[in-house]
Amino acid sequence: MATITICKDNKGKTIGNVIIEVYSRTYLQISIFRFILLYLNSQIQTIVRLTEWRPWNVSNTVPNDILVTIVSDDRKQSKGVRYSDSTETQTIQFENMGRPLYSSYVIRYLSENRNLNICKADRETSTVVVVNQSGIRYSIHSSNTKELFETVGIATDSQSHILTADYDDHRIHILDQDGQFLRYIHNCGLYGPYGLCVDIKDNLFVANGDKKVKKIQYL
Secondary structure, X not given: OXXXXXXXXXXXXXXXXXXXXXXXXXXXXXXXXXXEEEEEOOEEEEEEEOOOEEEEEEEEOOOOOEEEEEEEOOOOOEEEEEEEOOEEEEEEOEOOOOOEOOOOOOOOOEEEOXXXXXXXXXXXXXXXXXXXXXXXXXXXXXXXXXXXXXXXXXXXXXXXOEEEEEOOOOEEEEEOOOOOEEEEEXXXXXXXXXXXXXXXXXXXXXXXXXXXXXXXXXX
């Protein structure tokens, strides 16, 4: 099972996220202390410790790598970093021409598709930004209309669908791997959805704005 939990300190301040992965690995991301912990077999170990950067979001890849969104202390830069255990194996920050890949300094949500494309929910431009293995970037909108949507969380499934949370309109957009709009998930109690996670059985877990996690079977 995969779930999403928000961690708070004793004053109620959000300090990190827990992602319980489909491979029975639990990652705890603590922004304020600059590190990511792995909980496995009742043991806790630090797998990532940062300097001059802070983690903002963690997502899993296949089989056991993680993608971490990190932001510089001055908040002028952000990037995605792939880790295999404690080893940094990929940095996702610039396209092949050296220009920044993303419009905002905050890359909040990343997900890797089955075709190895990296997908990012770009809330600032109301688009999904996809980067292929050659560093080529393209942006896709949820539908062929000009309707704006506040895209926040993002996930992919076994069929290479791209799912993105529409916070303002309380629904999930489903796109194919090429960015073509397929349909919405709505009318199922969604309210301000923001965090998405899909497990190996294609169950969708949604961190809802009412501070609850919803499990949705959509295929």
